[in-house]
Amino acid sequence: MSKPKVFITRRIPEAGLNLIMLECDVDLWDKDLPPTKEELLKHVPGVNGILSLLSDPIDADVIHAAGDNLKVISNYAVGFNNIDVRTATQLGIAVGNTPGVLTEATADFAFALMMSAGRRVVEAEKHVRAGQWKTWGPSTLLGVDFAGATLGIIGFGRIGKAMARRATGFGMRILIYDPTAKPMTGVIKVDLETLYRESDFISLHIPLTPETRHLINADAFSKMKPNAVLVNTARGEIIDQTVLYDALKSHKIFAAGIDVSEPEPLPMDSPLFELENLIICPHIASASTSTRENMALIAARNLLAGLQGHRLPHVVNPEIYQKDHL
Numbered sequence: 001m002s003k004p005k006v007f008i009t010r011r012i013p014e015a016g017l018n019l020i021m022l023e024c025d026v027d028l029w030d031k032d033l034p035p036t037k038e039e040l041l042k043h044v045p046g047v048n049g050i051l052s053l054l055s056d057p058i059d060a061d062v063i064h065a066a067g068d069n070l071k072v073i074s075n076y077a078v079g080f081n082n083i084d085v086r087t088a089t090q091l092g093i094a095v096g097n098t099p100g101v102l103t104e105a106t107a108d109f110a111f112a113l114m115m116s117a118g119r120r121v122v123e124a125e126k127h128v129r130a131g132q133w134k135t136w137g138p139s140t141l142l143g144v145d146f147a148g149a150t151l152g153i154i155g156f157g158r159i160g161k162a163m164a165r166r167a168t169g170f171g172m173r174i175l176i177y178d179p180t181a182k183p184m185t186g187v188i189k190v191d192l193e194t195l196y197r198e199s200d201f202i203s204l205h206i207p208l209t210p211e212t213r214h215l216i217n218a219d220a221f222s223k224m225k226p227n228a229v230l231v232n233t234a235r236g237e238i239i240d241q242t243v244l245y246d247a248l249k250s251h252k253i254f255a256a257g258i259d260v261s262e263p264e265p266l267p268m269d270s271p272l273f274e275l276e277n278l279i280i281c282p283h284i285a286s287a288s289t290s291t292r293e294n295m296a297l298i299a300a301r302n303l304l305a306g307l308q309g310h311r312l313p314h315v316v317n318p319e320i321y322q323k324d325h326l
């Protein structure tokens with residue numbers, strides 16, 4: 001019997017890739033940069049499965065170009081805003097993601113960004129390398145305190161909760177904004193306005209949806225404290241970057257750390273690079289070796305389950321399994 005055909009849009013860690021290689025006829029995009037839309041459209045016709053990265057737009061064009069044999073799209077990420085899930089669902093195509101395994105690594109990095117921005121670690125390092133370290137100074141590179149400060153967490157899912165666990169250890173007061181979250185000991189559920197007004201640190205842990213796009217806009221910044229530190233490890237589009245620039249430039253807030261941007265990569269002529277009170281990282285919050293291996297395993301298992309007509313272990317559109325679907 002012939003093996004199912006799959007297109008994998010980048011080399012993923014071997015743990016997952018080997019599982020797929022054993023079972024499938026694989027077309028692997030083995031380059032450092034992602035396939036363009038044109039290249040995607042060339043590679044998908046006739047495939048039974050696609051394993052995509054968050055940088056690949058698996059939109060209606062790509063899904064239709066794949067054709068009737070496409071059974072599964074397995075995203076190597078927990079976020080799936082790069083996939084047109086609606087079209088996939090209408091066509092009965094399963095979509096998978098990789099939740100859970102990246103929770104701790106992502107929260108570690110969000111916390112690291114929060115501390116680095118709050119205590120000006122990157123600026124301090126640049127200061128030393130630029131030969132500006134002349135003496136110990138009472139007001140050199142002053143930052144903000146964590147103990148007793150208030151952390152506002154927007155989105156209290158797995159990663160938001162992992163942030164709260166870390167913040168508890170630092171003696172922080174924790175506010176959360178998440179209309180779906182159940183009350184929990186140690187955190188205070190508030191509305192967004194209260195969170196903006198009372199938080200010394202704000203960390204974003206929500207998916208990108210039409211409702212969350214530019215949630216952090218001029219109105220949000222106008223309510224934040226002057227000592228506020230904003231951290232984004234979710235998706236760049238959640239913050240209006242023009243307003244972020246103004247807020248940091250005018251010291252409306254103290255600092256920010258972003259691991260994600262709009263677009264990615266951030267063009268080198270972006271005005272954001274002028275700002276000393278902004279740390280910009282290249283979307284690496286989940287980038288620990290074991291996390292990326294575990295993501296590869298989950299993505300491979302989702303792909304193989306979909307190809308075999310089984311329910312994906314981590315399915316984004318479970319409605320396709322309902323009896324009356326299609």
Ligand code: DGY
Nearest residue numbers: 076077078079102286
């Ligand atoms: C995700 O999984 O959605 C992250 O952004 C990258 O690991």
